[in-house]
Amino acid sequence: MRIVEFSDILALIAALRWTVGLTLIAIALGGPMGLALALMKASRNLVLDGIATAILQLIQGIPLLALLMFFYFGVPVFLGVDIPPLVAVSIAYVVYASVYFGQIWAGSIAAVKQEQWEAGACLGLHKWHQFFYIVAPQAFKISLPASVSFLVQLIKGTSLASVVGFVELARAAQVISAATFQSTLVYVLAASLYFLICFPLTVWSRKLERSLNGAN
Amino acid sequence: MQLRFAQLERFREQFIVGLAGTVELTVICVVAGLLIGLFCAFAYKRGNPRTRKAIYVYVEAFRNTPSLIQLFVFFFLLPDLGILLSPFGAASVALSLYFGAYATEIIRSGMDSIPAAQSEAGACLGLSTYQIYRHIIIGPALRNVYPSLSAQVIILLLGTSLASQVSANELFHAATFVESRSYLSFEVYAVLCAIYFCLVLASKLLMYLFGRLAFRWPTHR
Numbered sequence: 001m002r003i004v005e006f007s008d009i010l011a012l013i014a015a016l017r018w019t020v021g022l023t024l025i026a027i028a029l030g031g032p033m034g035l036a037l038a039l040m041k042a043s044r045n046l047v048l049d050g051i052a053t054a055i056l057q058l059i060q061g062i063p064l065l066a067l068l069m070f071f072y073f074g075v076p077v078f079l080g081v082d083i084p085p086l087v088a089v090s091i092a093y094v095v096y097a098s099v100y101f102g103q104i105w106a107g108s109i110a111a112v113k114q115e116q117w118e119a120g121a122c123l124g125l126h127k128w129h130q131f132f133y134i135v136a137p138q139a140f141k142i143s144l145p146a147s148v149s150f151l152v153q154l155i156k157g158t159s160l161a162s163v164v165g166f167v168e169l170a171r172a173a174q175v176i177s178a179a180t181f182q183s184t185l186v187y188v189l190a191a192s193l194y195f196l197i198c199f200p201l202t203v204w205s206r207k208l209e210r211s212l213n214g215a216n
Numbered sequence: 217m218q219l220r221f222a223q224l225e226r227f228r229e230q231f232i233v234g235l236a237g238t239v240e241l242t243v244i245c246v247v248a249g250l251l252i253g254l255f256c257a258f259a260y261k262r263g264n265p266r267t268r269k270a271i272y273v274y275v276e277a278f279r280n281t282p283s284l285i286q287l288f289v290f291f292f293l294l295p296d297l298g299i300l301l302s303p304f305g306a307a308s309v310a311l312s313l314y315f316g317a318y319a320t321e322i323i324r325s326g327m328d329s330i331p332a333a334q335s336e337a338g339a340c341l342g343l344s345t346y347q348i349y350r351h352i353i354i355g356p357a358l359r360n361v362y363p364s365l366s367a368q369v370i371i372l373l374l375g376t377s378l379a380s381q382v383s384a385n386e387l388f389h390a391a392t393f394v395e396s397r398s399y400l401s402f403e404v405y406a407v408l409c410a411i412y413f414c415l416v417l418a419s420k421l422l423m424y425l426f427g428r429l430a431f432r433w434p435t436h437r
Binding site: 058061062065067070074078156157162163177183184187194198202 | 219276277279280281282283284285286288289292293296370374375377378380381388391392395401402403404405406408409412413415416417
């Protein structure tokens with residue numbers, strides 16, 4: 001048994017790179033998929049809207065932990081192939097992020113007044129141009145506070161990857177706590193690191209919300 | 217590859233016990249969390265600057281750290297403090313405080329949404345402070361934030377799966393047990409996802425009906 005040393009704290013900080021890495025993967029791939037889902041919901045095509053709604057409802061009814069297990073343990077056994085851990089974990093986070101981003105952005109698009117689309121149509125703009133030049137900029141502004149606060153959820157959610165043995169901050173904390181037996185101290189340290197990342201984002205999200213309310 | 221869902225039949229008992237655990241944990245945490253939320257929101261409104269600061273620190277600490285880490289902290293911290301609880305008890309404490317932090321924030325924003333003139337009107341009618349809070353502030357405030365509060369309950373329901381990581385006996389824990397016995401990873405996790413999905417649908421329906429019942433009075437808005 002040994003005590004918690006400075007090198008342990010450095011190890012925790014080093015493990016942050018996968019917390020950040022997983023978040024970036026989830027945003028980079030889940031963002032576009034979320035946008036696609038939001039557009040499907042905004043399309044006013046019954047089939048597309050129905051499919052998007054079904055996907056959103058289904059995935060939002062499943063815990064992230066179950067998604068992780070399903071893609072990490074379930075799917076490789078089912079397909080009979082070896083999926084590298086990073087890929088399996090990434091798929092789960094991409095699915096998770098795309099669904100929640102999709103929900104937020106669909107709501108933001110719906111929050112832009114219908115007249116804005118009609119005004120675009122009056123100017124002879126194509127449907128896509130109405131979206132990109134008129135609706136999207138306004139919807140983006142509306143969606144920003146909720147998107148940032150989901151980003152906080154996502155960063156916190158990456159801690160679940162530790163359950164399948166993926167070494168990010170939470171897993172590193174588990175390893176160090178097993179080596180030192182000072183579990184409370186180590187987990188409080190890990191929690192503080194998460195807090196240092198998430199708190200500024202929360203404050204930013206609240207500031208965005210306030211400026212949005214002031215604008216309306 | 218063929219699917220063997222039928223082989224899970226003999227683990228029905230485990231799933232039912234796990235389901236009961238998840239429901240129990242959710243109910244405990246929602247009730248305790250709502251009480252914490254009401255109390256803290258009230259204390260934040262009425263309290264002195266030091267109380268407000270303490271509540272602010274509590275809310276932000278729980279909102280900006282992963283609930284998995286919170287569970288581990290409580291799981292190891294409580295015994296250090298001489299409080300010996302079962303894993304299920306420790307998970308209840310951690311998740312109640314977690315839900316309480318979100319509930320505080322939501323209820324507080326609901327109270328802020330009630331115009332000051334409304335409670336002043338109550339004072340003019342000769343209502344006591346308690347009556348004003350009970351009828352004029354808390355009721356309409358809860359009504360205003362009911363959608364976000366019920367969304368938070370769903371998030372909590374999904375979050376109770378984390379309690380399996382401190383070996384509290386709930387649905388997810390039951391599923392990992394069954395998986396380790398049967399090696400039917402795909403089938404077990406597919407069934408698990410289906411159960412959670414049905415549970416969420418049922419809770420949404422229940423909360424919708426409760427909302428219709430509890431907030432029946434008409435508003436002119």
